[in-house]
Amino acid sequence: MVEVRYAAARGAPAAAGKTRLDLRGDQLTAETRAADGTLLIRVTARVGYTGTEAHNGHHRYLTRSDGELIVTDYPYVAEPVSPFEVESVEFPAREHPVHALRPxxxxxxxxxxxxxxxxxxxxxxxxxxDEVADLHQVPARRARSGLPSGS
Structure with missing residues (x-):
């Protein structure tokens, strides 16, 4: 529930629910259900295997909260699979507000x-x-290493 409160406080439409991943061979199915079990989103993709590359970056989300435009960056590090090909995206619950997000x-x-x-x-x-972001400061003992991000 912490994640729901965190997202809702930042203007994201958030509600309790669960996402389940099912990988069978090269077929990945991701299903997101509401707390009452209603299927909201189903994505199927063809996936391969993790290679030797690590990707990093950030996802930038824009939303409006109390009439104010909010920008939030979520940094990530991932070892993606290759190939990755989305085959379908379904929003079967027509009566649910998330249906408006269908592709x-x-x-x-x-x-x-x-x-x-x-x-x-x-x-x-x-x-x-227009606000300057508070940046995470790498601890001095790590910053002295000279490596990116003090790693």
């Missing part, structure tokens, strides 16, 4: 990935677009 038909996937090993971090707080 274009025909499906056009701009970007995505699946990674059995991925990490991401919640930011300390969201930023107003």
């Amino acid at each position: 274009a038909n025909p499906l056009h996937v701009c970007w995505g990935f699946y990674s059995p090993r991925v990490s991401f971090a919640y930011p300390a707080r969201p930023n107003v677009p």
